[in-house]
Amino acid sequence: MAQPGTIDPIHQFEIQKLVPINLFGFDMSFTNSALWMVIAVSVITLVMVYGSAARAVVPGRLQSLAEMAYEFVANTLTGVTGREGMKFFPFVFSLFMFVFAANMLGMLPGSFTTTSHIIVTAAFAMLVITVVLVAGIVGHGSHFFGLFVPSGVPGWLLPFMVLIEVVSFVSRPISLSLRLFGNMLAGHIALKVFGAFVAALLGAGAAGILAPLPLLLAVALTALEFLVAFLQAYVFTILTCVYLNDALHPGH
Amino acid sequence: MRRFLASALFLSSALPVLAAESKGGFPPFNASTFAGQLFWLALTFGTLYLLMSRVALPRVGAILADREAKIESSLAQASKAQAAAEVEAQGLEQALAKAKANAQAIAQEARSKSAREIDAKRSAVEKELAAKMIAAEASINETKTKAMANVEDIARDAVSAIIEQLSGKAPTAAAVTKAINAARGE
Numbered sequence: 001m002a003q004p005g006t007i008d009p010i011h012q013f014e015i016q017k018l019v020p021i022n023l024f025g026f027d028m029s030f031t032n033s034a035l036w037m038v039i040a041v042s043v044i045t046l047v048m049v050y051g052s053a054a055r056a057v058v059p060g061r062l063q064s065l066a067e068m069a070y071e072f073v074a075n076t077l078t079g080v081t082g083r084e085g086m087k088f089f090p091f092v093f094s095l096f097m098f099v100f101a102a103n104m105l106g107m108l109p110g111s112f113t114t115t116s117h118i119i120v121t122a123a124f125a126m127l128v129i130t131v132v133l134v135a136g137i138v139g140h141g142s143h144f145f146g147l148f149v150p151s152g153v154p155g156w157l158l159p160f161m162v163l164i165e166v167v168s169f170v171s172r173p174i175s176l177s178l179r180l181f182g183n184m185l186a187g188h189i190a191l192k193v194f195g196a197f198v199a200a201l202l203g204a205g206a207a208g209i210l211a212p213l214p215l216l217l218a219v220a221l222t223a224l225e226f227l228v229a230f231l232q233a234y235v236f237t238i239l240t241c242v243y244l245n246d247a248l249h250p251g252h
Numbered sequence: 253m254r255r256f257l258a259s260a261l262f263l264s265s266a267l268p269v270l271a272a273e274s275k276g277g278f279p280p281f282n283a284s285t286f287a288g289q290l291f292w293l294a295l296t297f298g299t300l301y302l303l304m305s306r307v308a309l310p311r312v313g314a315i316l317a318d319r320e321a322k323i324e325s326s327l328a329q330a331s332k333a334q335a336a337a338e339v340e341a342q343g344l345e346q347a348l349a350k351a352k353a354n355a356q357a358i359a360q361e362a363r364s365k366s367a368r369e370i371d372a373k374r375s376a377v378e379k380e381l382a383a384k385m386i387a388a389e390a391s392i393n394e395t396k397t398k399a400m401a402n403v404e405d406i407a408r409d410a411v412s413a414i415i416e417q418l419s420g421k422a423p424t425a426a427a428v429t430k431a432i433n434a435a436r437g438e
Contacts, residue, residue, distance in 0.1 A: 013279040015289070026287045034292035041300045048308035055315050057322060063315070070312045090305030098300055119286045120293055185280065
């Protein structure tokens with residue numbers, strides 16, 4: 001599609017059908033996005049299920065990795081919500097591992113970053129908010145809506161405060177999804193642009209001398225992107241924990 | 253914020269290319285792929301959730317709990333063994349102190365016993381010696397009186413012999429005795 005030498009940083013986000021499938025009139029084709037979702041789940045399953053299969057008291061490498069992931073997410077969750085948050089542990093763990101694996105696998109050259117599509121991150125954000133709402137209402141009934149009524153506010157200010165609280169609650173899934181989406185998208189575009197600069201400069205005769213400069217930047221950006229890939233998965237998880245904490249302990 | 257600005261910058265720089273291609277527009281905003289992505293996301297994430305909540309997480313949790321329990325029980329066992337050892341050491345110390353006291357008592361007894369024996373022997377010997385001394389003194393007295401009696405006889409004999417030599421005739425025994433008694437100053 002893109003002519004050689006042209007900068008096409010968007011091409012990497014294109015969905016390509018690998019196996020066309022049509023279900024109930026919807027296009028459910030197995031795409032490159034679906035393939036990398038399956039790969040992400042497979043990698044996580046390999047580490048978590050196969051890695052822990054030995055049940056060794058003294059863990060091997062893969063089991064250490066599985067235990068590390070378990071304890072990392074468990075500590076994050078209990079640190080924010082306390083012990084009672086552990087009932088959401090499988091959900092939070094799956095969320096973190098999926099986003100983390102998708103982000104990291106997206107760093108492989110030629111791979112597809114599933115979390116760089118707004119629909120995926122928005123689906124995760126809506127899932128989180130749905131879980132928070134359901135857990136809050138099931139656990140506390142109408143008392144859960146006390147979340148929107150801050151205590152110790154003068155009566156005439158209360159409608160305003162409730163409005164602000166509602167807006168802030170509604171904007172949570174938007175910020176949650178946009179943050180992850182924007183980070184993954186921008187990082188990959190930046191990498192592609194600088195990589196393409198190198199190629200373009202090399203093909204431009206005397207200006208080829210300058211080619212190492214964008215290459216250096218691309219190397220630095222790659223390191224940064226690995227950090228961002230982890231950090232965004234962590235931010236997504238810890239915000240999920242914070243929202244779950246609201247559902248567990250409303251009225252703070 | 254900075255990242256968003258950066259992405260906007262790159263997007264705007266890429267827009268001409270996009271416009272030139274113009275094949276469904278910006279892929280993440282291509283709504284025709286949404287249903288398929290949601291379907292596969294639900295499928296894969298659902299599978300992951302089931303695998304994690306049913307298999308992996310209970311297993312890893314059990315491994316961690318198992319290890320913690322093992323470490324805790326081992327520590328408890330170790331502290332128990334230490335306490336037992338301490339008790340044993342205390343018992344040993346007590347036994348040692350008891351044995352020492354015993355030995356001291358035995359030595360004390362032996363010492364006092366031998367002292368008593370020595371005392372008894374000495375007093376017996378002393379008594380015997382005293383008895384012997386008394387007997388000896390008695391025999392000396394007897395010998396003395398015997399000797400004294402002999403001395404009178406000898407003196408009478410000597411007196412009658414001297415008088416016989418001087419006067420030529422032997423005095424009577426009564427006269428001699430009378431004379432001796434007078435000489436004694438009575």
